[in-house]
Amino acid sequence: MLERTTKFAEKIDINRLSELRDELQENPEIGLTYAEDYFAEVLDLSLTPSLRTDVDLDEGTLGGCINGGEYNDRIRIDLAQHGGDMDSALVTLAHENWHSYQHDVMRRVRNGGGSEELGELAKLYEYNSEAYVRADLDYEGYRRQLCETEARAFEFLVGTRLEKVRAKEREEADFMAGHSEVYGEENLPGIEREVDKVLHGMDLPGFLRQVGVGSFDELWDIDENEELTQKYARALSELVGLERPIDLEFVDRLENNKKAYLSYKTGKVLLSRKQTLNFRPLSGLPKIAWMMRQREVVRNDPESERGRAYKVNFGMYIHDSHKTHEAYRRQLLKRESDYFVDELLNVLDEQATLEDIERMSPEERAEMEKERERLGWEPVTSQKYEVIVK
Secondary structure (H helix, E strand, O other), X not given: OHHHHHHHHOOOOHHHHHHHHHHHHHOHHHHHXXXXXXXXXXXXXXXXXXXXXXXXXXXXXXXXXXXXXXXXXXXXXEHHHHOOOHHHHHHHHHHHHHHHHHHHHHXXXXXXXXXXHHHHHHHHHHHHHHOOOOOOOOHHHHHHOHHHHHHHHHHHHHHXXXXXXXXXXXXXXXXXXXXXXXXXXXXXXXXXXXHHHHHOOOEHHXXXXXXXXXXXXXXXXXXXXXXXXXXXXXXXXXXXXXXXXXXXXXXXXXXXXXXXXXXOOOOEEEEEOOOEEOOOOOOOHHHHHHHHHHHHHHHHOOXXXXXXXXXXXXXXXXXXXXXXXXHHHHOHHHHHHHHHHHHHHHHHHHHXXXXXXXXXOHHHHHHHHHHHHHHOOXXXXXXXXXXXXX
């Protein structure tokens, strides 16, 4: 039994588990949906169970799994009874997914699949299902039966991996506390100042003319129009003030399905052809342009406050596969490049909205403003940055 549950538990990636915990903290319902998909993948389930978290189960019952027979199982997690403890919700989900694994074994064997060993396992599960002992009738018998013993073992093993994540996060918190120049909250005003330098006074029509497109929403496929993408890269280079413009090299595919990758060894930016690009920074090019700007600050002004901070961060740059997700996303270089991309996107989206409004009739415009006021949204004509739009 332990060999079987351990084999699957060892497939659980610590970094993915850390990301799932982040998702759960931000939005428990969505986070559990992602976790459900991940457990179904780890356990190689032929049918992913449906999941509900808006349920009110009996007191002391944290979750349940209903056998779907030839159809998807139905898993229920009572979030309220977990009292905000997302690790507890995660191991409960693991427990219920193991029951779904047991149901899946029986389903596969009934349909003529699986090895002889799986067939023997299915017989044990079938026997336990037919003679299942309910907790309210015999609690000790309930805990001793195979189906529950296995599910608790898998739950325990997932909990053990979660403890490794927590230990890693404690280590990471100490690490971040010791590098305030990279992780300190006092960096936020500096991040905003650096981005403001670029976006204040941005010539949006000039940016469009450089690229050679007529609207902020115009789309193009990279593999069909590499020249247009090159122009976009040059326009971004000029926008952020790069001495050495982005040097693009088009490739069919990048590792881990990345869309763009900056090679510091060659100085080239590798860009996947298989994507559709517009001014919403889906390609990762604006983020890379900003990181190249950070590199140039280190090279040209290493003793400035910004140059020193960038240099420290480049020297200890945390990739998303190294420590936990938090250390990766909270470092100065990434926070600043992410902030630039978000603000650039806001400028472009705002202008696209203004262009749409100009094409509206007076009646449509009045109706739109009425709806925005009802929702408590700011007027669309309010711009954070003073940019040239005409």
